[in-house]
Amino acid sequence: MSSTPNSRTRTTESSESMDAPRADDGDRAVEADEVEGLRQGLEDERQRNLRLLADFDNFRRRVGREKEAARGDARREALLPLLAVLDTLERALAAGSRDTDFYEGVAATRRLFESALREAGAQPLEAVGQPFDPNLHEAVGAEPSDEVEPGTVVREVRRGWRLPDGLLRPAQVVVATGEEPARPWR
């Protein structure tokens, strides 16, 4: 809408001093059109500016979140394969050794491993004794128990780990059934 009045007026202006006087009413109408067009154009540009600023602002906010998510993903990807290494080391230690010195050296390494994971932001989950939580635990078995409520984690098969921004990997757990051996699980 705004381009036609604009171009018409530009012509009028540039030839103002050279042209013979025109019918006044016609000039007035052209100028009113032009003013209206310019005013509309200005309003459009201002609205566009406001939308751009709002888009920019939203983008900036989203980007902040995305950067945090990228950090989290990278940390998760780096740490996840290393948890399996710690599992293996723990299994080796659980078997024990008759070489005490060597065993002690490896046990110290295991402690250092856990510290390094904590330093990287990972925390082991405490699962045993907790009610089974499908968000943190993966049930790999069930056992009758007369000591804890049914649905309580009685044993951990694989340790779970979490990061500040969410779960790193779930704990694999064995869950208590009632006192009677629960047939459906067998």
Add this chain to the structure above:
Amino acid sequence: MSSTPNSRTRTTESSESMDAPRADDGDRAVEADEVEGLRQGLEDERQRNLRLLADFDNFRRRVGREKEAARGDARREALLPLLAVLDTLERALAAGSRDTDFYEGVAATRRLFESALREAGAQPLEAVGQPFDPNLHEAVGAEPSDEVEPGTVVREVRRGWRLPDGLLRPAQVVVATGEEPARPWR
């Protein structure tokens, strides 16, 4: 500047058919001022829009790089403390053990550890036999050698690691001096 002419013109327009005719020259001057003001305002807004779009575009580009850098930093921070754990495990293995089964289990863990680090994007540096490079190596000693050129890495005290986007940690190395024991290093 543009608001005063605006409001005056709105009055002129809306009352066009009702008002008595005014002094033509005065009106024309006011309208020319207003048109000029609107045109200038429109141009300013358009320039502002263009600048905003350019800023937005630059920001978008920068953000892509920053996200990559955030990923790299997070990976680096997660992996760096774990390299010290592998060092400790390697030192334990270097001492050897008379418990072959346990030793083999731990040796398998060490191989798994290295695989996990590689899976996370880390690669060990090959330093021995390479010319000393201050970007990759940290000299922790010097030894006379008649087998390699002076300035060649003869021994690695601590393994170096790199990531796809740069060094993770430098190798600590011992560098060859000439055949004669080099007095300044002693």
